[in-house]
Amino acid sequence: MNIFDEIRGLVIExxxxxxxxxxxxxxLDTSNVAVEPPRDAAHGDMATNAAMVLAKPAKMKPRDIAEQLAGRLSSDPRIAGVQIAGPGFLNISLGAEIWEEITCAALADPHGFGRSAMGAGRKVNIEYVSANPTGPLHVGHTRGAVFGDALAALLDYSGWDVTREYYINDGGAQVDVLARSVYLRYLEAHGREVAFEDGTYPGDYLIDVGEALKAKVGDAFVDKGEQYWLEDVRAFATAAMMRLIREDLAALGVNMDNFFSEKALYGTGRIEEALKTLDDDGLIYRGTLEPPKGKLPEDWEPREQTLFRSTAHGDDVDRPVLKSDGSWTYFAPDIAYHHDKIARGFDELIDVFGADHGGYVKRMKAAVSALSKGRVPLDVKLTQLVKLYKNGEPFKMSKRAGTFVTLRDVVEQVGPDVTRFHMLTRKNDAPLDFDFAKVTEQSKDNPVFYVQYAHARIRSVLRRAEAEGIAPADKPQITDPAEIDLARKLAEWPRLVEIAARNHEPHRIAFYLYDLASALHALWNKGNDDMSLRFVQDGDPGATAGKIVLPKAVSVVISAGLGILGVTPVEEMR
Structure with a gap:
């Protein structure tokens, strides 16, 4: 039951x-007519901009439209009152029975309340994490993993057919560096002294991999040139790292539907096929790029290259796809990978990248636009950096990783639920501070605790009522302003889900849950002073049955919202 959609429909009628x-x-075009919560709850339950957005095309004063519209709306039984504010905004108050209907709707269909069909079964591929398989996931990957996973759950909740995908970057030079690093640990396992140089990875996480390689091949690779072992060790090391990455993701509660290997694109004709698609449309050519803006690099010289005409699809400059030595640029396999996504029949694509990939967005959007003839939209979401603290001091790096704090470090410190919720307390493109002390403290300032505490409070009330043989009534008792505030916030859930899904912004769910919890706690605290507002009315089972309906409906929404975020709703606080 989306009351905002219903009242908007009434406005359009x-x-x-x-x-x-x-x-x-x-x-008149009414597509921009909105019905939404007012900024100030004292102004009513809803507000519409209808008169303001239609005044210019109608060549009328906003207030004249507002007066006519107010008269029409007032006759509907769901409307308790309509007031004109300012130059022509309409503030709408709803009848008391609306709050009863919404609360009952949440309990009548706890699985479906708030779910949306707006996705209409469209197939969407969400690629996230996609870290190089050279070591354990670090805290930056953690944010991307949580954001991507919550977005996938949100779109699934809103009617999309979602595929969660991890792109294994196992086709570049960094995998050769990994192989050489594992080889050094392999030599160590044979008692050799080694030095990690030339950018090799010194993290302790490769010690076990070196030992495992020794157990598999014995001394077959000792004192051999890398032409004898590089390919085998690369495959062995990549498989070991992907097992580690899968374990890291599982610790965070992230489960991918598909892992796609970049290496599978090489030597299979798939890169050539994707570029031929572009070439057939006249988008591949031989040419010379302009020098980069700003200071000219000393080693820059104009040279003819094979280029993708990405400027024809919104990019700033055309992009090379073939190096002068005949090898592919890093962009070429990415084009082929997205060509494969389109060929698999996805209607929409979403890529979740780290903040350092900001310069990659336009070229990737241009490629998808060209490959799909503009049919398949690509949304690229950038996740900003996470700064770690402990009691206000920067958190030191992980010895096991060698150079960074790992995802597992974070999860082991505070648990997956706290990690996931806190990673969504800021919009994805805003920096995030993560203080290990603050995210676990039990206070109103900690949104994870505050929301979990609200759910636990409700569950304690329901357990007590059940122990006394009291079941929720058919209708709730909602009369006090604090009860109405809670019901009003509950009513926003279906609308909020659609807004968050439409904009690919799962952080809105976390924000909403905090506001919903605040309204629940406010009613609870008011009941400390006014016994008539307590959910359990001692000695009056009938009143208790009516009072517990609203908090039970709130628990349905909190549980659903936490489910989208990948957080377990707790039954009691300890």
Whole structure:
């Protein structure tokens, strides 16, 4: 039950009736007419901008439209009152029975309340994490993993057919560096002294991999040139790192539907096929790029290259796809990978990248636009950096990783639920501070605790009522302003889900849950002073049955929202 959609429909009907009577011009575009919560709850339950957005095309004063619209809306039984504010905004108050209906709707269909069909079964591929398989996931990957996973759950909740995908970057030079690093640990396992040089990875996490390689091949690779072992060790090391990465993701509660190997694109004709698709449309050519803006690099010289005409699809400059030595640029396999996504029949693509990939967005969007003839949209979400603290001091690096704090470090410190919720307390493109002390403290300032505490409070009330043989009534008792505030916030859930899904912003779910929890706690605290507002009315089972309906409905929404975020709703606080 989306009451905001229902009242917007009522507004549109009223506008259509006014147009039919000649009060408004026919054919007005009402797509920008909105019905939303007012900024100030004292102004009513809803507000609409209808008169403001239609005034110019209707060539009328906003207030004149507002007066006509207010008269129409007032006749509907769901509307308790309509007031004109300012130059023509309409503030709408709803009848008390609406809050009862919404609360009952949440309990009648706890699985479906708030779910949306707006995705209409469209297939969406969400690629996230996609870290180089050279070591354990670090805290930056953690944010991308949580964001991507919550977005996938949100779109699934809103009617999309979602595929969660990890792109294994195992086709570049960094995998050769990994192989050489594992080889050094392999030599160590044979008692050799080694030095990690030339950018090799010194982290302790490769010690076990070196030991495992020794157990598999014995001394077959000792004192041999890398032409004898590089390919085998690369495959062995990559497989070991992907097992480690899968374990890291599982610790965070992230489960991918598909892992796609970059290496599978090489030597299979798939890169050539993707570029031929572009070439057939006249988008591949031989040419020379302009020098980069700003200071000219000393080693820069103009040279003819094979280029993708990405500027034809919104990019700033055309992009090389073939190096002068005949090898592919890093962009070429990415084009082929997205060509494969399109060929698999996805209607929408979403890539979740780290903040350092900001310069990659336009070229990737251009490639998808060209490959799909503009049919398949690509949304690229960048996740900003996470700064780690402990009691206000920067958190030191992980010895096991060698150079960074790992995902496992974070999860082992505070648990997956706290990690996931806190990673969504800021929009993805905003920097995030993560203080290990603050995210585990039990206070209102900690949104994870505050939301979990609200759910635990409700569950304690319901357990007590159940122990006394009291079941929720068919209708809730909602009369006090604090009860109405809670019901009003509950009513926003279906609308909030659609907004968050439409904008690919799962952080809105976390924000909403905090506001919902705040309204629950406010009612609870008010009950400490006014016994008539307590959920359990001692000695009055009938009143208790009516009082517990609203908090039970709130628990349904908190549980659903936490489910989208990948957080377990707790039954009691310890």
């Amino acid at each position: 009223a506008l259509d009736a006014l147009a039919a009577e000649g009060v408004l011009p026919a054919g």
